[in-house]
Amino acid sequence: MNEIHVFWGLYIASAIIAVSMLVLLFFVSAPYGRHIREGWGPSISSKWAWIIMESPAIIIFIILYVISDRRTELVPIVLLVMWMLHYIQRDLIFPFFLRTNKRMPLLILLFGLIFQSSNTYIQARWIFHFADSSSYTISWLTDPRFIIGAVFFIFGYIINRHADLVLRALRKPGEKGYKIPFGGMYKYISSPNYLGEIIMWIGWGLAVWNWAGLLFVFWTLANLLPRARSHHIWYKETFPDYPEERKALIPFIY
Ligand SMILES: NC(=O)c1ccc[n+]([C@@H]2O[C@H](COP(=O)([O-])OP(=O)(O)OC[C@H]3O[C@@H](n4cnc5c(N)ncnc54)[C@H](OP(=O)(O)O)[C@@H]3O)[C@@H](O)[C@H]2O)c1
Numbered sequence: 001m002n003e004i005h006v007f008w009g010l011y012i013a014s015a016i017i018a019v020s021m022l023v024l025l026f027f028v029s030a031p032y033g034r035h036i037r038e039g040w041g042p043s044i045s046s047k048w049a050w051i052i053m054e055s056p057a058i059i060i061f062i063i064l065y066v067i068s069d070r071r072t073e074l075v076p077i078v079l080l081v082m083w084m085l086h087y088i089q090r091d092l093i094f095p096f097f098l099r100t101n102k103r104m105p106l107l108i109l110l111f112g113l114i115f116q117s118s119n120t121y122i123q124a125r126w127i128f129h130f131a132d133s134s135s136y137t138i139s140w141l142t143d144p145r146f147i148i149g150a151v152f153f154i155f156g157y158i159i160n161r162h163a164d165l166v167l168r169a170l171r172k173p174g175e176k177g178y179k180i181p182f183g184g185m186y187k188y189i190s191s192p193n194y195l196g197e198i199i200m201w202i203g204w205g206l207a208v209w210n211w212a213g214l215l216f217v218f219w220t221l222a223n224l225l226p227r228a229r230s231h232h233i234w235y236k237e238t239f240p241d242y243p244e245e246r247k248a249l250i251p252f253i254y
Pocket residue numbers: 032033034046098099100101102160164167168170171177178179180181193194197219220223224
């Protein structure tokens with residue numbers, strides 16, 4: 001068996017797990033953050049869980065870039081920069097600024113680690129190795145799919161960062177409770193951080209224009225659609241004065 005068979009085996013397994021997860025998470029909300037509850041085994045501080053869980057996205061991506069014959073080509077370098085723009089923030093900055101005392105079950109951490117490792121391998125190995133050599137020549141940077149994808153990616157990144165910063169500002173250092181967030185996209189939806197994340201990975205999917213990118217879009221939706229719904233229901237149950245017109249994830253629609 002050669003590597004391409006392993007690659008597609010992993011791809012198909014990931015796609016099947018993503019579909020199962022999409023269905024499951026509508027019935028059982030992932031037990032971390034406000035949805036943490038007893039019965040999920042040992043846990044660790046969520047800050048450390050985020051750092052550990054997201055670290056393969058940096059380590060594996062860099063290793064696969066460094067060993068690639070394409071490491072001096074411009075388009076793979078641009079895609080590397082886009083990826084790192086997000087993951088350096090998510091793994092090495094975001095966790096240190098969290099104002100939470102929550103813990104995360106080791107089970108979730110383990111699942112996150114497995115997902116992050118396999119997804120990073122699939123994304124990076126395709127770009128740096130399996131993609132047809134004509135896919136990512138310099139002319140790709142002026143292709144409408146890349147340009148629209150890059151615009152979506154940056155737009156989603158900005159929405160996600162702003163929304164996460166609004167949440168962070170809701171608690172003073174040492175505070176633990178929850179408040180209703182206002183400002184920016186919170187005027188319209190309960191989880192703009194998730195909407196931004198989804199837009200960003202749709203942008204990535206367009207910018208790389210391959211099966212790997214499509215899988216990542218699906219994974220993100222499978223994770224965040226049900227979680228946005230759970231958050232929205234939780235807000236409405238927790239705050240009687242929660243803004244009536246606010247939707248869960250898509251302004252005016254859902
Ligand atoms: N790509 C993916 O598949 C994926 C999956 C999951 C998450 N993410 C991204 O990772 C980031 C964090 O996700 P998350 O699920 O932890 O987001 P979250 O549930 O919105 O929580 C983010 C942080 O804000 C705090 N917070 C949330 N709502 C609050 C409120 N109303 N009042 C006060 N504090 C509040 C939380 O505290 P507590 O910890 O105390 O609840 C937590 O520290 C997001 O940007 C998300 O898009 C991506």
